[in-house]
Amino acid sequence: MDKPTSGDFTKTAGWMDWYTGPSKPRFQLPAGAVDAHCHVFGPGTEFPYAPERKYTPCDASKHQLYALRDHLGFARNVVVQATCHGADNRALVDALVNSGGMARGVATVKRSVTDQEIQAMHDAGVRGVRFNFVKRLVDFTPKDELMEIAGRIQKWGWHVVIYFEAVDLPELWDFFTALPTTVVVDHMGRPDVSLPVDGPQFALFQKFMREHSNVWSKVSCPERLSVTGPKALSGEQNAYQDVIPFAQRIVQEFPDRVLWGTDWPHPNLKDHMPDDGLLVDFIPHIAPTAELQKKLLVDNPMRLYWPEEG
Ligand SMILES: O=C(O)c1cc(C(=O)O)oc(=O)c1
Known part of the structure; x- marks a missing residue:
């Protein structure tokens, strides 16, 4: 693969670039597998980063995303608007319309978005909006504004993707459970995996999914959640052991409402940048049977993002 660039922008200090030369996964993905959480950044010279961004990435x-898709053996992508692009979805839309129909997307919009703009994004392949509650990534948006957006996008059959920290779930509960659409949680709601999998924090997340059948979860980002590793580097086939019980629990209890994605190009990692081939090798640890793998990687993302092919 190419090397990452950064154009005219200066990357945030300590920024970790995505991993060049990922290994070929040993795990053979099922035919038609979807990488259901990944991003594009810029390139900044073509699609400038948003003035209100909290970080400046490498491009x-x-x-580069579609080269990685082919290398890893995925068939399709779901590209999620990254916060460094704010509510300017041009880089996302450009990626979708140049995917030959093999990518769909999740945008970020403001209350001022028009129906025509929503329709144009829909035609490009956008199927959801992202609401972000991670304080280091975005400024606060009032909940009534988000609820209004959620109400409007229903007309296009879109869903809402939410990103939050586990400690904030109690405070966000009433808002999340009032959302009228399918709701997809990014990265399992970021559990603290140093706490017991049977403890109250993760129990609340499971209750959220159990009591609300419209709630789905991405069982992604072990590299972000892991405290003790080992890292997905240097051929490690047993990476991120501490995350496995959490992700496996969700896959087993809610096999029809889980998604998986690489999270490439892995914004804001501080410790190490994983080898994406080894991240794919993590999948059978959390979805141990062929049946669970097919639901996680093919059936569920296809039902949500390409329902017309079902
Ligand atoms: O944890 C993060 O830093 C992060 C950031 C973004 C984004 O900036 O959009 O997306 C993610 O999925 C994860």
């Missing part, structure tokens, strides 16, 4: 173009 990560659609060409």
Whole structure:
């Protein structure tokens, strides 16, 4: 693969670039597998980063994303608007319309978005909006504004993707459970995996999914959640052991409402940048049977993002 660039922008101090030369996964993905959480960054010279961004990344173009898709053995992508692009969805839309129909997307919009703009994004392949509650990534948006957006996008059959920290779930509960659409949680709601999997924090997340059949979860980002590793580097086939019980629990209890994605190009990692091939090798640890793997990687993302093919 190419090397990451950064154009005219200066990357945030300590920024970790995505991993070049990922290994070929040993785990053979099922035919038609979808990488249901990944991003494009810029390139900044073509699609400038948003003035209100909280970080400046290296570039990560659609060409580089689709090269990774082919290398790892995925068939399709769901590209999620990254916060460094704010509510300017041009880089996302450009990636979608240049995917030959093999990518769909999740946008970020403001209350001022028009129906025509929503329709144009829909035509490009957008199927959801992302609401972000992680304080280091975004400024606060009032909940009534988000609820209004959720109400409007229903007309297009879109869903809402939510990103939050586990400690904030109690405070966000009433808002999340009032959302009228399918709701997809990014990265399992970021559990603290140093706490017991049977403890109150993760129990609340399971209750959230159990009591609300419209709630789905991405069982992604072990590299972000892991405290003790080992890291997905240097051929490690047993990476992120501490995350496995959490992700496996969700896959087993809610096999029809889970998604998986690489999270490439892995914004804001501080410790190490994983080898994406080894991240794919993590999947059978959390979805141990062929049946669970097919639901996680093919059936569920296809039902949510390409329902017309079902
Ligand atoms: O934890 C993060 O830093 C992070 C950031 C973003 C984004 O900036 O959009 O997306 C993610 O999925 C994860």
